[in-house]
Amino acid sequence: MTLSQRFFFLVLVGAALATAQTLRAQTVNLNTGKIDFAQEAGARVDVTIVRGITRSDQLPAPLVAVRKRLSAKRYVRFADLRALADYGDGNAAFQLAKRIDYVARPQLAADAAHYYGMAAQSGRGGAIYGFIRAVDALDPASTSQARLTSLRKTLLLYAAAGSGPATEAMLRYYVAGAPFGDLGPDLDRLVVQTDSPAANAVALQLASQILHAGGGDAASLGTAKGYLDKVAGADxxxxxxxxxxxxxxxNEQIAALPPQLSQDMPNQEVSQ
Incomplete structure (x- = not known):
């Protein structure tokens, strides 16, 4: 049995033995080795990246009236809601995103993701769910690089803060290679630089990709070992x-390497 085959067998055994006693739950897709990292309801993460509008006196007079209507849960015209959102009001961005019907008009998915992202950046963690659905639906080929960069930043910061949905989405996008391209360096930084609960799920994903690809060289095995050493200390x-x-x-594969290769193996320890 190859290392890759034994990897998937052990993933299956680990899944069968595990319990659902932790706040976070992981499921395993044995076709890709992808670890799905999902949080139970009530474990929402809020991240404030941009403070945005917090008081009416920060707005020009016409938008003050719009904000008051919105706060009173009265109907606000789409154009007025968009103007308020574009001025930096996170709640307006959230409400606007929910109005954008990108199912009927797929070309609007990037706009919906943009406004959900604005809401999430202003500390409205509940917007991350709509954000991810919209990102799933957008066409990266017709979305500007500046917008993709902003969306990627939002996703990365939420994942680094421990958001299960953001981490699960990052892993999916990493495996797919879209819509953000290669997320490998971002995931590696998340593992090394953060103590987020998501970091262990990401480390296991990165190790799984190396082993699933049959990486048997010293550098690949050393990297995989560093990731697995970190995960071995997970909650x-x-x-x-x-x-x-x-x-x-x-370790068995490393021991089987020619002596000169194993001696030259770089230290791949990952921060705990």
Whole structure:
């Protein structure tokens, strides 16, 4: 049995033995090795990137009236709502995004993602769900690079803060290579530079990609071992079981390397 085959067998065993006693739950797609990282309801993460409009006196007079109507839950015209959102009002951005019917008009998905992203950046963590659905629907080929960069930043910051939905989306986009291109360096930074609960799920995903690809060279095995060493200290029983069962297999592969290769293997320790 190859290392890749044993990897997937152990993922299956780890999944069967795991329990759902932690706040976060992981499921495993055995076709891709992708770890889906999902949080239960009530574990919402709010991230404030841009403070935005917090008081009516920050607005010009016409938009003050619009903001008051919105706060009173009265109907606000689409154009007025957009003007308020574009001025930096996170609530207006959230309400506007929910009005954009990108299912009927797919070309509007990037606009919906933009306004959901504005809402999420202003600390409205609930907007991340609509944000991800809109990003899933957008066409990267017809979306400006500036907008994709902004959307990517929002997703990365929410994942780094421990948002399960954002982390799960990042892993999907990483495996697919779209809509943001190669997320590998971003995921690696998340693992190394943050203590987010998501970092362990990401580390296991990165290790799985290396092993699934059959990486048997010193550098690849050293990198995979560094990721798995980190995951072996995770709070999640499922992640620990998978990592602890994979590490002996990786160590076995490292021990089988020619002496000159194993001696030259770089230190791939990942911050705990």
């Amino acid at each position: 999640s029983l499922r992640l620990r079981l998978i990592a602890e069962n994979l590490l002996p297999l990786v």
